[in-house]
Amino acid sequence: MKGVKVRITELKDYLLITVGSFITAISINVFMVPYKIAPGGISGVATVIYYLSDEKVPVGTAMLILNIPLFLMGIKLIGKKFIIKTLYGTALLSVLIDAMQPFTDYFVENYLASTESHRYTPDILLYSIFGGLLMGMGLGLVFRSGATTGGTDLAARIVNHVVPAFTIGQTLLFIDTSIIVFAAFVFKSVQLALYAMVTLYISSKVIDAILEGVNFAKALLIISDYPEEIASTILRDLDRGVTALKGKGMFTGSDKEVLFCVVQRRQIPMVKKIVRQIDKKAFIVLTDIREVLGEGFKTYE
Structure with a gap:
C-alpha cells in the first residue's frame, strides 16, 4: 500500500512538471x-543568443546546451531523485519550446501583432506582465514537484557550494540581474531591461504564491494581565484556538502568560476589539503567516 502511494505521488510530481513546463x-x-524580453535565467541567455546568431539558434536547443555543463558541475551537489526530476523538467521544457515555436509564432503573428484591419505597436509592458504571470505559474508547479528546470537556480547552488559566504538567493539575484544587464547592452535598450525586471519580479511573486500559498493568515502574540479572560472570549466568539506561552517581563521581573493565536485576516478587527474591551493596556504583536495547516485552516495534502 505504501509503495502504491509513493508511485501515485511520483506520478503527480511528473504531471506537475509536465504541465508547468508547458x-x-x-x-x-x-x-x-518575440519582444526580446530576457528576464534572467538560462532562457534569457538563450533569447540573446537567438538574436545574435545568424542561423537563429532555437531557444530550447540553446537552453539545453547551456544546462549541460551546469548539470555536470552540480551532479554531486544534489540528490538522485532531484537530479532525475530536474533532468526531465529541463529536457521537456527545451523540447516544448522548440516544438511549439511554429504554433506560437503563428499565434503571435496573427493575434498579438495584428488586428483584423491593421497592425499596431505591441504593448510590451502588458506582455511582460502576462509573461511573468505565466512563467511564475509554470515554474511554481515545477518547483512544487521538488524539481527545477535547471538554469540559474542550479548555478546558484554551485556558487553557494564553492563560496558559502553568499546565499543561494543572493547569488540567484546577482546572476539574473547580470543577465538582464547583458541583454540590455546587446539589445541596446534600457527599456527592454526594465520590462524584463517587471517580468522577473512578477514571476517570483507568483512562484512564492504557488509554493507557499495565497491565503494569508495573521499570528498574534498578546501580552496582558488578563490572559484567561481574553483567551476564553476569543475561543467563544471567534472559535479560534489560543495557546498560552510562559514568559517573563525583564523590566518588572514578573512572570507573564503570552497568548499565541492564529486567525484569518478578516478576524483581526474582532480580536482587537476583544482585547481592547478587556485590557486597554494589553500589548499585541501581529505578523503575516503565508500558510497554516491544521484544524480550521488548510488540510494536509
Missing part, C-alpha cells in the same frame, strides 16, 4: 522571445 514554454515563446 505553461512556461508558452510564456517564453509568446511573450518573451
Whole structure:
C-alpha cells in the first residue's frame, strides 16, 4: 500500500512538471522571445543568443546546451531523485519550446501583432506582465514537484557550494540581474531591461504564491494581565484556538502568560476589539503567516 502511494505521488510530481513546463514554454515563446524580453535565467541567455546568431539558434536547443555543463558541475551537489526530476523538467521544457515555436509564432503573428484591419505597436509592458504571470505559474508547479528546470537556480547552488559566504538567493539575484544587464547592452535598450525586471519580479511573486500559498493568515502574540479572560472570549466568539506561552517581563521581573493565536485576516478587527474591551493596556504583536495547516485552516495534502 505504501509503495502504491509513493508511485501515485511520483506520478503527480511528473504531471506537475509536465504541465508547468508547458505553461512556461508558452510564456517564453509568446511573450518573451518575440519582444526580446530576457528576464534572467538560462532562457534569457538563450533569447540573446537567438538574436545574435545568424542561423537563429532555437531557444530550447540553446537552453539545453547551456544546462549541460551546469548539470555536470552540480551532479554531486544534489540528490538522485532531484537530479532525475530536474533532468526531465529541463529536457521537456527545451523540447516544448522548440516544438511549439511554429504554433506560437503563428499565434503571435496573427493575434498579438495584428488586428483584423491593421497592425499596431505591441504593448510590451502588458506582455511582460502576462509573461511573468505565466512563467511564475509554470515554474511554481515545477518547483512544487521538488524539481527545477535547471538554469540559474542550479548555478546558484554551485556558487553557494564553492563560496558559502553568499546565499543561494543572493547569488540567484546577482546572476539574473547580470543577465538582464547583458541583454540590455546587446539589445541596446534600457527599456527592454526594465520590462524584463517587471517580468522577473512578477514571476517570483507568483512562484512564492504557488509554493507557499495565497491565503494569508495573521499570528498574534498578546501580552496582558488578563490572559484567561481574553483567551476564553476569543475561543467563544471567534472559535479560534489560543495557546498560552510562559514568559517573563525583564523590566518588572514578573512572570507573564503570552497568548499565541492564529486567525484569518478578516478576524483581526474582532480580536482587537476583544482585547481592547478587556485590557486597554494589553500589548499585541501581529505578523503575516503565508500558510497554516491544521484544524480550521488548510488540510494536509
